Amino acid sequence: MSIDYESCLKKGKIRSFSRGKGLANKELQAASADLERSQKTFKDNDYKWATVQLYYSMFHSARALLYFKNLREHSHFCLIAAIQTLYVKTKQLPVTLLEALKKAKNLREDADYYDRWSEEGYRKLLSAAEDFLNKANQIISDQKSQVE
Secondary structure, eight states: OOHHHHHHHHTTSEEEOTTHHHHHHHHHHHHHHHHHHHHHHHHTTOHHHHHHHHHHHHHHHHHHHHHHTTEEESSHHHHHHHHIIIIITTTSSOHHHHHHHHHHHHHHHHHHHHOOOOHHHHHHHHHHHHHHHHHHHHHHHHHHHHHO
């Protein structure tokens, strides 16, 4: 268990969430909708909001994975720490997708808080957001079929 994840647990930023498994698919749908909206927004040359929407697609994909373990985050940082411990360290999710999630979070913060964004930043993360959503769907689907 990573120090960050352990700290998040101790601070109550990651908690048990008994309804999580039942809401995981809703989060995947939100991730898919955000991804689709980001692509439309990008076509309208609104790179700031396309970047924000792209991050939230990845956020909801990550949250779906956490929910599937009946856990809930109360911090974006702790969501990333949980994904690293529960999915990357167990080799279910490639580290490249975790790094892309971190990068997307930074780009979203730059767009929201500092009014900095770029077409290039969005383009670099689009395929990672698609891959993250596909991988989250696959992990959840595989784990559901193992239970059934």
